[in-house]
Amino acid sequence: MTPIRDYMSADHRRCDDLFAAVEQSLTRSGTAAADLFEAFCHATLAHFQAEEELLFPAFEQATGIRMGPTQMMRLEHQQMRTLMDEARAALVSGDEEGYSGAAETLLILMQQHNMKEENVLYPMCDENLAAYQAELMPLLQKATGSERS
Amino acid sequence: MQSLLSFDQAPPLAGPLRFFLTAPAFAAGAGLLLLLLGPGLLASRWTPGALAFTHLLTAGFMLQTMVGALLQILPVATGAGVEHPLGVARAVHGLFTGGLLLLLGGFLSFRPLYFQAAVGLFAAGLLIFLWAAGRALARVPASSPIQWALKLAAAGLAITVLLGLVLASALGFSLPWPLLQITGIHLSWGLVGWGVLLLSGVAYVVVPMFLLTPSFPGWLSRILAPGLFLALALWSGAEAAGLALAPWLGGVLMAGCGVFAGVTLWLLVRSKRARLDATHRYWRLGLGSGLAALTLLALGLLMPSLGGWNGWPLLFGVLILVGGFMSVISGMLYKIVPFLIWLHLQNAGQGQVLAPNMKKIMPESAMGRQMACHAAALALLAAAVLWPEWLARPAGAALLVSSLWLMRNLIGGVQVYRRHLQTIRGQLAASS
Numbered sequence: 290m291t292p293i294r295d296y297m298s299a300d301h302r303r304c305d306d307l308f309a310a311v312e313q314s315l316t317r318s319g320t321a322a323a324d325l326f327e328a329f330c331h332a333t334l335a336h337f338q339a340e341e342e343l344l345f346p347a348f349e350q351a352t353g354i355r356m357g358p359t360q361m362m363r364l365e366h367q368q369m370r371t372l373m374d375e376a377r378a379a380l381v382s383g384d385e386e387g388y389s390g391a392a393e394t395l396l397i398l399m400q401q402h403n404m405k406e407e408n409v410l411y412p413m414c415d416e417n418l419a420a421y422q423a424e425l426m427p428l429l430q431k432a433t434g435s436e437r438s
Numbered sequence: 439m440q441s442l443l444s445f446d447q448a449p450p451l452a453g454p455l456r457f458f459l460t461a462p463a464f465a466a467g468a469g470l471l472l473l474l475l476g477p478g479l480l481a482s483r484w485t486p487g488a489l490a491f492t493h494l495l496t497a498g499f500m501l502q503t504m505v506g507a508l509l510q511i512l513p514v515a516t517g518a519g520v521e522h523p524l525g526v527a528r529a530v531h532g533l534f535t536g537g538l539l540l541l542l543g544g545f546l547s548f549r550p551l552y553f554q555a556a557v558g559l560f561a562a563g564l565l566i567f568l569w570a571a572g573r574a575l576a577r578v579p580a581s582s583p584i585q586w587a588l589k590l591a592a593a594g595l596a597i598t599v600l601l602g603l604v605l606a607s608a609l610g611f612s613l614p615w616p617l618l619q620i621t622g623i624h625l626s627w628g629l630v631g632w633g634v635l636l637l638s639g640v641a642y643v644v645v646p647m648f649l650l651t652p653s654f655p656g657w658l659s660r661i662l663a664p665g666l667f668l669a670l671a672l673w674s675g676a677e678a679a680g681l682a683l684a685p686w687l688g689g690v691l692m693a694g695c696g697v698f699a700g701v702t703l704w705l706l707v708r709s710k711r712a713r714l715d716a717t718h719r720y721w722r723l724g725l726g727s728g729l730a731a732l733t734l735l736a737l738g739l740l741m742p743s744l745g746g747w748n749g750w751p752l753l754f755g756v757l758i759l760v761g762g763f764m765s766v767i768s769g770m771l772y773k774i775v776p777f778l779i780w781l782h783l784q785n786a787g788q789g790q791v792l793a794p795n796m797k798k799i800m801p802e803s804a805m806g807r808q809m810a811c812h813a814a815a816l817a818l819l820a821a822a823v824l825w826p827e828w829l830a831r832p833a834g835a836a837l838l839v840s841s842l843w844l845m846r847n848l849i850g851g852v853q854v855y856r857r858h859l860q861t862i863r864g865q866l867a868a869s870s
Binding site: 305306308309312313315316367368371372375386387389390391393394396397398400401403404408 | 582643647648650710711712713715773777780781784789792795796797798802
C-alpha cells in the first residue's frame with residue numbers, strides 16, 4: 290500500500306499535462322497560452338503548498354529529520370517558483386523564445402525533483418506515516434484541488 | 439533513511455563535466471583516423487585502424503559519457519550518491535583515458551608492451567569505478583526497473599571490461615586463447631550488457647519525463663533488463679561451448695533489443711511536446727539507426743551471401759555506434775550539460791542573482807545545426823562502407839567536424855558558466 294506515493298505521483302502527471310497544454314497552445318494561433326499557463330501554475334503551486342504545509346511537516350515530525358530531504362525539496366520549490374515568474378513575464382511580453390528557455394529549464398528541474406520525490410521521499414512517507422494516512426490523505430486531496438480518491 | 443539524506447550529494451560540476459567535455463575528442467579522433475588512413479581502414483573489421491576506430495567510439499566516447507552520466511544520475515534515481523565523487527571522477531577519467539591511448543597504440547603498432555600497460559590502467563579504472571558505483575548501488579534495494587537496469591548494466595560493464603582485459607592480455611603476453619570467439623562475446627556484452635541496459639534504464643526515466651511521452655509499459659521495463667542479461671549469459675555460455683543453441687539465443691537477444699527500440703520510438707511519436715528539439719530528433723535518429731542495425735544483423739545471419747561480405751559487420755558497426763549510441767548520447771548531453779550548468783549557477787547565485795535559462799546557456803539553433811552535421815556524417819560513413827575509395831576520407835572529415843562541433847557547443851556552455859559566475863561574485867560582493 291503506497292497511497293501517498295500513488296496520489297502525489299498522479300498529481301505530478303496532472304501538472305505535466307497542464308505544462309504540455311501550454312506548449313501546444315503556442316503552436317496554434319488564437320488559443321490563450323497565458324490562461325493555460327496560469328492553470329498549470331495554479332495546480333503546481335497547490336501541490337507545493339500541500340507538501341510544504343501538510344506532508345513535509347508530518348514527515349519531519351514522524352522521523353525527526355528536519356534539515357534533510359524536505360529542506361532540499363523546499364529549496365527546489367523556490368527555484369521553480371522563480372522560473373515560473375520568468376516564464377510568465379516572457380509569455381506576457383510576447384517573448385516566445387524567452388518563454389521556451391525558462392519553460393525548458395523549469396521542466397527539467399521539475400522532473401528531476403519529481404523523480405527524487407517519487408522514488409525516495411514518497412515511499413519513505415508511506416512507510417513512516419502509515420498511522421496517519423486516514424486523516425492525511427483527504428487533506429492532501431483537498432489542498433491539491435483534485436479531491437480524487 | 440541514510441540514502442534519503444544524500445539528495446544533496448549531487449557531484450560537483452567538475453566531476454561529470456570532465457567526462458562530457460573530453461568524450462567528443464575521442465569521436466573526433468576516430469574521424470581523424472579515418473581521414474588519415476582512408477579506405478584501407480575499411481578493408482575489414484579486423485584492420486588495426488578499424489579496431490582503433492571502434493574503440494575510440496566505444497571505450498572513448500561511449501564509456502566516458504556513460505560513466506559521467508552514471509555518476510550524475512545515481513543520486514537522483516536511487517537516492518544514493520557516490521562517495522568522494524570528484525576524486526573518483528578524476529581517477530577513473532585519467533585511468534580510462536590513459537588506458538584507451540595505450541590500447542590505440544597497441545592496435546596501431548601491435549607492440550605487446552602497449553597492451554600490457556593498457557590492461558593495467560583499464561583494470562585499475564574499472565576497480566575504482568565499480569567500487570564507488572557498487573557501494574552506492576548496494577545501499578539501495580533494486581525495487582524499481584531503473585534500479586535493476588542500472589545494477590545489471592554495471593555488472594555488464596564489468597564483464598565487458600574483464601573480457602577486454604582477457605583479450606589485451608592475450609595480445610600483450612602472446613597467450614594461445616581463442617581470440618575471435620572471445621571478441622564476439624566481449625562486444626555483445628559491451629553493446630547489450632552495458633550499452634542497451636544502461637540506455638534502457640536511463641530511457642525509462644528521461645523519455646517520459648523530458649519528452650513528455652506515455653510511460654514505458656510496465657511488463658517491458660520489468661522484464662527487459664533481467665531478460666536481456668539472462669539471455670546474454672546463456673548465449674555466452676552456448677557460444678563458448680559451441681552449442682547449436684547459440685544462434686537461437688542470439689535471436690532472442692536481438693528481438694529483445696528490437697522490442698526496446700521499437701517501443702521507445704512508438705512512445706516518442708506520442709510525445710506531448712509541441713516542438714521536436716535537437717534531443718528529441720537525436721533520439722529518433724538513434725533508435726531508427728538501432729533498428730536498421732538489428733535488421734542488417736538479422737539479415738546477415740539468415741543470408742550467407744550478405745553475412746560473408748566484409749562490409750556487413752562494418753555497416754552494422756557504423757549504424758549501431760555512430761547512428762545508435764552516439765546519437766542518443768549526444769541528444770542527452772544537450773539536456774544534461776545545460777541543466778547542470780544552470781543548476782550550479784542557480785545555487786551559486788544564492789537566490790539573489792538569477793541564472794540564465796538553459797537555452798541561453800546552449801542555444802537551440804547551435805544544437806540543431808550540429809545534429810544535422812552528425813546525421814550527414816552518419817550517412818557518409820554508411821555510404822563509405824559501400825564505396826570506400828570515394829567516401830572514406832570525406833566521411834572521416836565529416837565525423838571529425840561534427841564531433842568538434844559537439845565539443846564546441848558544450849564548451850560554449852562552460853564559457854557562459856564562467857562568465858556568469860564572475861557576474862554573480864561581483865554582484866554578491868557589491869550587495870554584502
